[in-house]
Amino acid sequence: MPGKRTLRLRCPICKKPVKGADAEFPFCSQRCRTIDLGKWASGAYVISSPLKDVNEAIRENNPEDSESES
Numbered sequence: 310m311p312g313k314r315t316l317r318l319r320c321p322i323c324k325k326p327v328k329g330a331d332a333e334f335p336f337c338s339q340r341c342r343t344i345d346l347g348k349w350a351s352g353a354y355v356i357s358s359p360l361k362d363v364n365e366a367i368r369e370n371n372p373e374d375s376e377s378e379s
């Protein structure tokens with residue numbers, strides 16, 4: 310194999326090539342990391358933890374139902 314095969318990753322925010330050794334990996338910069346966090350906070354991504362809260366809320370509302378499961 311001629312030469313090293315370099316893994317080229319791109320910043321998920323601005324699509325700039327990012328080095329795996331970068332401090333802000335997988336982002337190209339602190340700025341893009343902050344933007345990504347903002348997306349999570351604003352609900353742009355679907356995250357699983359609220360779903361768990363819903364299930365727990367249902368269980369609290371129907372305690373008898375959860376007991377009959379086991």
Ligand SMILES: [Zn+2]
Binds near residue numbers: 323325337
């Ligand atoms: Zn970026």
